[in-house]
Amino acid sequence: MCLQKGRCTVPELYLGSLAGADLLLLAGLPFWAVNIALRYKWPFGEFLCRYVNSVIYMNFYSSVYFLVMVSIDRYLALVKVLHHGRIxxxxCAKANCFIIWMFSLLMSSPSIIFRRVIYVKELNMSACLLNYPNNYWVVKMDIVMMVIGFLIPAAIISFCTFQILNVLRNNQMQRFKQVCKENKATNLVLAVLLVFVICWLPFQLFRFLRIFQFTNILQGCSLTSAISNGNQIASxxxxxxxxxxxxLYVLVGKQFRKKARELWVRARGKSLKTFGDSLANRTTSTES
Structure with a gap:
C-alpha cells in the first residue's frame, strides 16, 4: 500500500489502516509468546507490561471502526451513488483514520494506567496483570467494550450491509456500471466482516458472562474455571x-493482487537493471 505509485482510493486507505492495526498487534505477539512460555512470568519490565498489552485494545477498537468506515464507504458508493461526492x-477519509487512531488510543488507556508487574506470592513470580481498584471497574470496562466496541459498530455494519445487499439485488440498479465494478470490492468487505464477527463474537460472549461472574450472579468454582478458560480461548x-x-486481501481482493504484481514487476525490473549496470561496469573495468 505504501510503495504503490498511484494515489490510494478511499477503500484502500481504510483497508491499509486496518492492515496497520493488524501489524501493530502482530508486533506484540513475540512478547506474549515469551510470557506464556515462561508460564506468565513477565521478564520485560513495567513499561512493556503496560504498552505491549494495550496493543490488543488498540487493535480491537481500531479494527472494528475501520471496518465500520469501510462499510459506510461501500454504502455511500452503492446506495447513495449520486450524493456522496463531498463525503x-x-x-475526509484521512481525517476519519486519524480520529479512529486517537479514539483507539483513548480506549486502550485503562490498560496503560492499570497494568502492573505484580509479585504473586502464591506462585513465587512477577506477572503482568490488570490491577483495577475493584471488581466494578472490571464490569464497567467489559460493558464499555461490549457496547462501544461491538454492539454499536455491529448495528452500523448490519444496516450498511443490508442496504448494500438490497441494492445488489435490485435489477434496476445494475444499469450503473459503477455498481458492477464495486461488486468485487463489496465481496471483499463482506468476507472481512464475516471473519471479524466469527473471531470476535465468542470473545464478547465470554465478556458478557464475566460481568455476571463479577456481580456474583454466576458463582461456583467449576463455572468460574469454565468462564476463565473460555475467555482465554476466545481471546x-x-x-x-x-x-x-x-x-483475505490476497485471495479475494483482485485489486490488491494486481497492485502487488505491479510492485513485484517494478522491483524485478529495477534489480535486473542494477545487475546489468553492474555487469557492464565490470566488463568495462576488465577491458581497461
Missing amino acids: RTLS FLACTNSCINPV
Whole structure:
C-alpha cells in the first residue's frame, strides 16, 4: 500500500489502516509468546507490561471502526451513488483514520494506567496483570467494550450491509456500471466482516458472562474455571482475525493482487537493471 505509485482510493486507505492495526498487534505477539512460555512470568519490565498489552485494545477498537468506515464507504458508493461526492473524499477519509487512531488510543488507556508487574506470592513470580481498584471497574470496562466496541459498530455494519445487499439485488440498479465494478470490492468487505464477527463474537460472549461472574450472579468454582478458560480461548480466536485479514486481501481482493504484481514487476525490473549496470561496469573495468 505504501510503495504503490498511484494515489490510494478511499477503500484502500481504510483497508491499509486496518492492515496497520493488524501489524501493530502482530508486533506484540513475540512478547506474549515469551510470557506464556515462561508460564506468565513477565521478564520485560513495567513499561512493556503496560504498552505491549494495550496493543490488543488498540487493535480491537481500531479494527472494528475501520471496518465500520469501510462499510459506510461501500454504502455511500452503492446506495447513495449520486450524493456522496463531498463525503467520500481522500481528505475526509484521512481525517476519519486519524480520529479512529486517537479514539483507539483513548480506549486502550485503562490498560496503560492499570497494568502492573505484580509479585504473586502464591506462585513465587512477577506477572503482568490488570490491577483495577475493584471488581466494578472490571464490569464497567467489559460493558464499555461490549457496547462501544461491538454492539454499536455491529448495528452500523448490519444496516450498511443490508442496504448494500438490497441494492445488489435490485435489477434496476445494475444499469450503473459503477455498481458492477464495486461488486468485487463489496465481496471483499463482506468476507472481512464475516471473519471479524466469527473471531470476535465468542470473545464478547465470554465478556458478557464475566460481568455476571463479577456481580456474583454466576458463582461456583467449576463455572468460574469454565468462564476463565473460555475467555482465554476466545481471546486467542479474536487475535487470529489479524492473521486471517491479510489472507483475505490476497485471495479475494483482485485489486490488491494486481497492485502487488505491479510492485513485484517494478522491483524485478529495477534489480535486473542494477545487475546489468553492474555487469557492464565490470566488463568495462576488465577491458581497461
